[in-house]
Amino acid sequence: MALPDSTSRTLVGRRLDGIDLLRGLAIFFVLMNHINIRLLGANVPYTEFLPAQLVHVLVWNAQLGVQMFFVVSGFLITSITIRRWGSLSQVSTRGFYLFRFARIAPLLFLLIAILCTLHLAHAHRYVVTAKTGGLGRAVLAVLTFHVNELEIHRGYLPGNWDILWFLSIEEMFYLFFPLACLLFGGKRLFGRSIVFPAVLFVFVVLGPFGRTLFAHGSAIAEEYSYLGGMEGISLGCLTALIVSSRRFSRGALWTLGIAGSVIASASLIFSQQAYSGWLGNIGLNFTILGVGTCMFIAATAQTEWRSPRMFAPLLRMGRYSYEIYLTHMFVVFTFFGLFLHAGMPLAGVPFLFVSAILVSGLLGAGVANLYSEPMNRFLRRKSGGGGRNASPVALAPVKQATVTFL
Numbered sequence: 001m002a003l004p005d006s007t008s009r010t011l012v013g014r015r016l017d018g019i020d021l022l023r024g025l026a027i028f029f030v031l032m033n034h035i036n037i038r039l040l041g042a043n044v045p046y047t048e049f050l051p052a053q054l055v056h057v058l059v060w061n062a063q064l065g066v067q068m069f070f071v072v073s074g075f076l077i078t079s080i081t082i083r084r085w086g087s088l089s090q091v092s093t094r095g096f097y098l099f100r101f102a103r104i105a106p107l108l109f110l111l112i113a114i115l116c117t118l119h120l121a122h123a124h125r126y127v128v129t130a131k132t133g134g135l136g137r138a139v140l141a142v143l144t145f146h147v148n149e150l151e152i153h154r155g156y157l158p159g160n161w162d163i164l165w166f167l168s169i170e171e172m173f174y175l176f177f178p179l180a181c182l183l184f185g186g187k188r189l190f191g192r193s194i195v196f197p198a199v200l201f202v203f204v205v206l207g208p209f210g211r212t213l214f215a216h217g218s219a220i221a222e223e224y225s226y227l228g229g230m231e232g233i234s235l236g237c238l239t240a241l242i243v244s245s246r247r248f249s250r251g252a253l254w255t256l257g258i259a260g261s262v263i264a265s266a267s268l269i270f271s272q273q274a275y276s277g278w279l280g281n282i283g284l285n286f287t288i289l290g291v292g293t294c295m296f297i298a299a300t301a302q303t304e305w306r307s308p309r310m311f312a313p314l315l316r317m318g319r320y321s322y323e324i325y326l327t328h329m330f331v332v333f334t335f336f337g338l339f340l341h342a343g344m345p346l347a348g349v350p351f352l353f354v355s356a357i358l359v360s361g362l363l364g365a366g367v368a369n370l371y372s373e374p375m376n377r378f379l380r381r382k383s384g385g386g387g388r389n390a391s392p393v394a395l396a397p398v399k400q401a402t403v404t405f406l
Contacts, residue, residue: 015319017307018300022072022293023321024314026065031328031357033062034159038336039349046349056272063223064271066166067232067286068264069321071293073170074236075243075301077177082244088185088196096178102379103322104174107372108167111326112142115160125158125333132157145171148224156220160329169229197241200234207231208283228283232290239294243301253299260295267292317361323372324364331360 036059039046047055078088085091118126119135128138132154138161141150147157148165156162180199187195210227222228248256267274267289274285299305307315317324335356339348 016301016304017311017315018297018305019072019076020315020318021307021311022068022296022318024311024316024318026068026072027317027321027324027328028314028357029061029065030325031332031360032059032353034329034332035336035353035356036060038332039352042336042340042344044344044346044349046346053269053272057269061268061271064268064286064289066229067289068293069166070169070229070232071236071239071290072297073173074233074238075240075294075297076236077174078237078240079244081178081181082240088181091178091181091185093178093182097174098383099380100174102376102383103372104167104171106375106379107323107326107367108142110371111160112139126160128157128161131155141168145169145175148226148229152218152221152224159333163325163329165224166229166325169224169226169233172226173230173233197238200237203227203230203234204238204287207234208287211283211286212281228286231287235290235294236297239298243298248298248302253303256295257299257303257305260292260297260299263292264289264296265292313361316365320361320364320368322364323368324360327363327367328356328360331356331363335359 047059081088081091081096084095115126116135116139119128128135132138133141133150137150137154138147138157141147142161142164145168147161147168149168151157151162151165180196184196184199185193187193206227207230210225210231211222214227215221215225267285271285274280274288279285279288335352339352342348
């Protein structure tokens with residue numbers, strides 16, 4: 001991404017706990033999955049005596065976590081655009097691209113430089129093989145937003161490169177979003193601004209097909225396709241349009257919050273059944289999770305819901321989700337290497353999970369505070385966009401008549 005960035009703040013400067021909680025939960029699932037894959041690859045039977053349902057919930061929900069990331073991203077970027085420029089049709093393409101570049105590029109370019117160095121040093125687990133096109137092809141894919149397509153056609157890249165498939169979809173969204181805003185944001189049909197929402201709805205409809213029919217039996221394409229990712233982003237965009245244009249009653253917000261929480265929780269808890277059932281076969285399991293996530297976002301955004309303290313660790317992970325995501329594989333490989341060196345003791349598996357997740361969070365926070373956020377602010381100042389009104393987000397409803405979309 002980039003994963004949704006750290007600008008999830010209300011107009012009074014407070015963070016939205018609902019957004020951070022979703023991002024924290026999503027990055028937790030990603031971390032658990034990537035540690036689990038290494039353990040399975042080493043034939044460590046650590047799940048042998050654990051309930052299958054519990055195992056699936058904890059270590060096989062990464063892709064559903066990614067869907068939540070996509071929804072949050074679409075919501076935040078649309079909200080930011082509306083608040084910053086007043087309406088989608090008035091967005092500045094130059095300003096939009098500069099703000100996205102300042103947030104994404106510093107850490108991404110640093111990561112590419114480190115990965116290229118490790119590849120040239122023939123470091124274990126960091127070499128891009130000729131089968132997948134070699135180093136140059138991987139760098140080109142990152143810079144032109146098609147790591148996902150490269151892996152669909154050539155196979156998986158090394159872990160630190162593989163995670164960038166997500167960023168390719170996000171960046172493709174960032175590339176075309178302001179252009180779509182200018183083209184469709186001000187268009188009206190029957191006196192209502194429904195053209196842009198209609199375009200977004202088309203991507204929602206195509207999402208399940210991107211995970212099934214259009215994947216042509218490719219397991220990688222089922223997870224990494226542009227259409228599959230754009231569905232979640234479009235759902236988030238639609239949610240932002242609704243939240244920015246109308247105020248829900250207290251009762252409606254309670255209903256949205258509870259229903260969204262139930263739908264999202266059920267989608268995660270019973271994901272194994274959904275994958276193997278008819279919902280998974282037609283690709284709707286991700287759509288249902290996305291809808292539940294949107295309902296939860298809408299409710300928590302308008303109420304500025306404050307999370308219980310018990311969720312504080314997830315909130316902190318959510319605040320640094322972009323940095324954690326781009327750096328966590330270094331931690332996973334390091335701690336997994338130590339685990340292998342220790343003889344792969346089963347008793348050490350819980351320590352592996354806990355320590356890798358904890359250190360990943362600390363590393364992400366450190367990178368954010370010491371590098372990516374300072375660079376973000378520096379680049380925005382240099383581009384002339386670092387003033388007071390540079391980062392407000394329209395997460396509360398907008399009362400002005402300038403924004404009415406639905």
